[in-house]
Amino acid sequence: MSNLNLTLKIWRQPSPDAPGAMHTYKVDNISTHMSFLEMLDVLNERLVKEGKEPVEFDYDCREGICGTCGLVINGVAHGPRKLTATCQLHMREFKDGDVITIEPWRANAFPVIKDLVVDRGAFDRIVAKGGYTSVNTGNARDANEIPIGKEDADKAFDAAACIGCAACVAACPNASASLFVSAKVAQYAHLPQGHPERERRVLKMVQQMDAEGFGNCSNHGECEAVCPKGISISNIALMRREYMKAALKTGAAVV
Amino acid sequence: MQQADKQMSRPGVLSAVLSIFNTSVGRKVITGLTGLGLVVFILGHLAGNLSLFIGAEAFNAYAHKLESLGPLLYVIEIGLLAVFVFHIVYAIAVTSQNKAARKAGYVQHGDAGKPSQKNLSSQTMIYTGLILAVFIVVHVVMFKFGPGMGSGYAYELHGEQVRDLHRLVVESFKNIWIVLGYCAVMLLMGVHIRHGFWSAFQSLGAYHPRYTRLIQSAGVLLAAALALGFFVLPIYIYLFVELPTV
Numbered sequence A: 001m002s003n004l005n006l007t008l009k010i011w012r013q014p015s016p017d018a019p020g021a022m023h024t025y026k027v028d029n030i031s032t033h034m035s036f037l038e039m040l041d042v043l044n045e046r047l048v049k050e051g052k053e054p055v056e057f058d059y060d061c062r063e064g065i066c067g068t069c070g071l072v073i074n075g076v077a078h079g080p081r082k083l084t085a086t087c088q089l090h091m092r093e094f095k096d097g098d099v100i101t102i103e104p105w106r107a108n109a110f111p112v113i114k115d116l117v118v119d120r121g122a123f124d125r126i127v128a129k130g131g132y133t134s135v136n137t138g139n140a141r142d143a144n145e146i147p148i149g150k151e152d153a154d155k156a157f158d159a160a161a162c163i164g165c166a167a168c169v170a171a172c173p174n175a176s177a178s179l180f181v182s183a184k185v186a187q188y189a190h191l192p193q194g195h196p197e198r199e200r201r202v203l204k205m206v207q208q209m210d211a212e213g214f215g216n217c218s219n220h221g222e223c224e225a226v227c228p229k230g231i232s233i234s235n236i237a238l239m240r241r242e243y244m245k246a247a248l249k250t251g252a253a254v255v
Numbered sequence B: 001m002q003q004a005d006k007q008m009s010r011p012g013v014l015s016a017v018l019s020i021f022n023t024s025v026g027r028k029v030i031t032g033l034t035g036l037g038l039v040v041f042i043l044g045h046l047a048g049n050l051s052l053f054i055g056a057e058a059f060n061a062y063a064h065k066l067e068s069l070g071p072l073l074y075v076i077e078i079g080l081l082a083v084f085v086f087h088i089v090y091a092i093a094v095t096s097q098n099k100a101a102r103k104a105g106y107v108q109h110g111d112a113g114k115p116s117q118k119n120l121s122s123q124t125m126i127y128t129g130l131i132l133a134v135f136i137v138v139h140v141v142m143f144k145f146g147p148g149m150g151s152g153y154a155y156e157l158h159g160e161q162v163r164d165l166h167r168l169v170v171e172s173f174k175n176i177w178i179v180l181g182y183c184a185v186m187l188l189m190g191v192h193i194r195h196g197f198w199s200a201f202q203s204l205g206a207y208h209p210r211y212t213r214l215i216q217s218a219g220v221l222l223a224a225a226l227a228l229g230f231f232v233l234p235i236y237i238y239l240f241v242e243l244p245t246v
Helices: A036-049 A121-128 A150-160 A167-171 A178-189 A195-211 A222-226 A234-250 B002-008 B013-022 B024-053 B056-067 B071-100 B125-144 B165-172 B176-203 B211-240
Strands: A004-012 A021-030 A099-103 A112-114 B154-157 B160-163
Touching: A021 A036, A121 A178, A121 A195, A150 A178, A167 A178, A167 A222, A178 A195, A178 A222, A178 A234, A195 A234, A195 B024, A234 B013, A234 B024, A234 B176, B013 B024, B024 B056, B024 B071, B024 B176, B024 B211, B056 B154, B056 B160, B056 B165, B071 B125, B125 B165, B125 B176, B176 B211
Parallel strands: A004 A099
Antiparallel strands: A004 A021, B154 B160
16 A cells, blocks of 8 residues: 555644644655554654654553543544544555544543643543442452343443543533443443442432533434444433432432 | 431422432433423324314314313413423523533534434534424414404304314415425424434433334434424415315
8 A cells, every 4th residue: 555645734732721723734655554643653753853842642552442542533533433542543544645634622621731632530530429339348259259140241341341532522512421421320230239339329420520511412422423432322321210210219419 | 317317308308309400411301301292292283283184164173172171271281381491491501501511612523424313403403493482482473372253263163153263274374485484494393303302212211222223213204294294284275275255
């Protein structure tokens, strides 16, 4: 395959409070075997050599499992390939001469720190509200002590596959965090582990989600389409059932 | 424990219970429930309208039957008004929050494709909804609070003088602009229900890997059927029904 010459339009913002703007860069001779982030590495190496500020972007494992990376590429979170995080997106998805727009996740709850890096601390604060299970201290219990049906285990695992990358928020027309929060609720809802916290978990996580300033879910389903782990919006329905059961039982939205 | 129970029963019980419906999940439960209620109402309304095809007597008899419900009619009307108000107020609140949740928008917008349900219908719910709300006010003023027996719109039904709603409807739909405006709004209603129907189920937590596909298809069919059903009547009147002689 021939190499690519590309035009990149990248959001540059020096600091959280400074105004940002789209800047245009040319990159030449990009191998189609490169990942998207490697392509940005090539750009950054050149910028550093030229004595310019490199483009800041988040990444860690570059294996599609850590959830750190995330760019909105041509208006789509994580770019054009389904079930793929930005780091696992390869340049063979693009054509020679393409103009590629690269923007950070956009949501009030995710303020831009610099360029393409946003602060996803809101997710950590949501998880802290209920993403835990109570366990007995002492010796570790036998792993297979509690029998769990295959179907339940599968559903719990499907939800637990969420890597917390926040592409769902970025893609949502309402900047809603419902898919993320529902996955964190659903991964426990199918299991006996975490049952003592079941009601307060969903109530507190929904409360924190709202407090962080995310939008409401309008069931566009765009989140599921960009999710690198294919988390289904069935989890959002489950979260709503869990919420209504818990709230009606409690008689309030908070415990 | 007793202490906690006592604290829970202090004043503010109502606000505590109402807080259930003031979260991102609770608000959508309200819009979903009221939305489905409105779909049921529209189905009933359409069924009643179809009596116009039978003739003036059938339609006027149907309208008279409704009006002679007396106090029960007021209860139904107040209930219906409440459903409309809750649906509209919550929808406006939800949408304004959604717009506010992303102040700095994207330079380029894209669509992720399947399995996304995002489409023209889902993205224009507030606009189609607001147009429908304005239409409903005009519609009620035009027909329900329009000229009655006092203005000569009287019809003799089994020896009894009743309101000649049939003549009012036929006269209205002999105006091509009313026909066009009415049909345009009915089209927007179909667009609204296209996303609204399945979305209401999802908002109420009713998702199933198989049934949801059926509900989505049913929503498309229902939207088309309702828009078409309301379309046919004014066009039929405009083209085929004779203006009644007074």
